[in-house]
Amino acid sequence: MNIHPTAVIDPRAQLDSSVIVEPYVFIDGPVKIGPESRIGTHTVVSGHTTIGARNTIGSFATIGAPPQDTHYNGEPTELIIGEGNQIREYVSIHRATAKASGKTLIGDNNMIMAYSHIAHDCIIADHVIMANVATLAGHVEIGSHANLGGWVGVHQFCRIGDYAYIGGMSGIGLDVPPYVIMEGTRNQMRIAGINKIGLRRSGMDRETIKNLEDAFKILFRSPELLLKDSLAKLEEEMKDCLEVQLMVDFFRTSKRGVVKRTIDD
Numbered sequence: 001m002n003i004h005p006t007a008v009i010d011p012r013a014q015l016d017s018s019v020i021v022e023p024y025v026f027i028d029g030p031v032k033i034g035p036e037s038r039i040g041t042h043t044v045v046s047g048h049t050t051i052g053a054r055n056t057i058g059s060f061a062t063i064g065a066p067p068q069d070t071h072y073n074g075e076p077t078e079l080i081i082g083e084g085n086q087i088r089e090y091v092s093i094h095r096a097t098a099k100a101s102g103k104t105l106i107g108d109n110n111m112i113m114a115y116s117h118i119a120h121d122c123i124i125a126d127h128v129i130m131a132n133v134a135t136l137a138g139h140v141e142i143g144s145h146a147n148l149g150g151w152v153g154v155h156q157f158c159r160i161g162d163y164a165y166i167g168g169m170s171g172i173g174l175d176v177p178p179y180v181i182m183e184g185t186r187n188q189m190r191i192a193g194i195n196k197i198g199l200r201r202s203g204m205d206r207e208t209i210k211n212l213e214d215a216f217k218i219l220f221r222s223p224e225l226l227l228k229d230s231l232a233k234l235e236e237e238m239k240d241c242l243e244v245q246l247m248v249d250f251f252r253t254s255k256r257g258v259v260k261r262t263i264d265d
Helices: 196-200 204-218 227-237 242-252
Strands: 026-028 045-047 049-051 062-065 078-081 090-095 102-105 180-183 190-194
Touching: 045 049, 045 180, 049 204, 062 078, 090 102, 090 227, 190 204, 196 204, 204 227, 204 242, 227 242
Parallel strands: 026 045, 045 062, 049 078, 062 090, 078 102
Antiparallel strands: 180 190
């Protein structure tokens, strides 16, 4: 185990022998850190925090701090981070409150860039990119392969679907459906279309992308149809396309409402 002599490690912490701990790190509490992870200088890791294998955490990060919630009363809630994540300098990720599952969850192979913030009870899937200063309020859910530009702010309890691309400095107050490009702030949120470039780069086949484009036209460019009729139409006509059905399910399960405006409205 390569631990710098200036680091302070709580005796309750469990670190794999391959973990690297850089100078002036402070690990406080029953923290668990998996193989081949690296904790950057001056970083603080605290509480019931579990960090999986091959994670790199930059300098001055704050991982597992108590939630910024006035009702939190010291309950033993958790932060669980998966494998292969890059968490850059000055990032803050808070453990959960006792209101939901009691866990803030970060998946695998995510890139969380400098100064980003992930609040209590958030759920981040896999292969997510959060650019510099992207900020999530509590209970936000981010789907796999989503991409948030710099300075994006997401309101509590919002969801962002798989493969969604959010333009920089956007303010998210409603759910953003999967597979789309979106930008804007609050009541000016606009969807530009399907994230075709991102989907192609991910290896998605042309037929599926064409199905998603057709679904987009039915959902967003068919003013003669009510939303419930658009969803029913997609369920019937594209029932064999899993991605379209996931988009339909996203609309049906939304609690905050889903962005519907497009840049042509």
